[in-house]
Amino acid sequence: MLYNGGIYRALLVGHIMMVIIGFGAVFLGGVYGNLAKKRQGREGQAIAEAAYHVAGEVGEKFIMAVPVFGVLLVLASHKAAKFSQTWVWLALILFAIAFGVAQAVHMPNLRRMNALMGELNAMQPAPAGPGAMAGPPPQVLELLARGKKAAIVGTFLNVMVIVLVVLMVWKPGL
Incomplete structure (x- = not known):
């Protein structure tokens, strides 16, 4: 059983609020991505x-x-929770992995997607007739490929959030 003192409870509220606000802001990113793709x-x-x-x-x-x-x-748990417990150290490692993937892979990919959308929206309509470009502009193809990557990486990150919540609730190794 974890310690339930006043400072501990205040920290727990802070921890839960950070999770709700932070992960809540990113968890539905795929929904926004699909809306952006539909609206173009x-x-x-x-x-x-x-x-x-x-x-x-x-x-x-x-x-x-x-x-x-x-x-x-x-x-603050008065040694009721320890860094040697599986749920604690595993959660910290998984968080670091997920945060690293988000920073090194996902966010740069999303930034590039936004830049590609800007390039496409700034383009003039392609001329018709002889000599006209065959097929879509290269930005479209890159945007589609990056959209698939965003879906895969975003799903991975969402699964990591779920695993972290499961660790916090079940606390294996406690």
């Missing part, structure tokens, strides 16, 4: 840019606070 054009770009802002510029700050509150909870 400037409207789709606006949706994608707003989603990136909420996830990358707002949610990320709360997500970075999650392990800080988690470590403080362990320290």
Whole structure:
């Protein structure tokens, strides 16, 4: 049983709020991605840019606070929770992996997708007739490939969030 003192409870509330706000801001990113794909054009770009802002510029700050509150909870638990317990060390490692993947792979990919949408929206309509470009502009093909990558990596990150929540609830090794 974990310690339930006043400081511990305040830290627990902080930890839970950081999780709700931070991961809540990013968990439904795929929904926004699908909306942006359906709307396309400037409207789709606006949706994608707003989603990136909420996830990358707002949610990320709360997500970075999650392990800080988690470590403080362990320290405030009067040794009821220990860093040697499986659920604690595994959660910290999995969080670091997920955060690293988000920073090194997912967010740069989303930034590039937003840039590609901007390039496409700034283009003039292609001329028709002889000498006209065959097929879509290269940005379209890259955007489609990056969209698939975003779906795969986003799903991986969402699964990691679920695994972390399961670790927090079941606490294996406690």
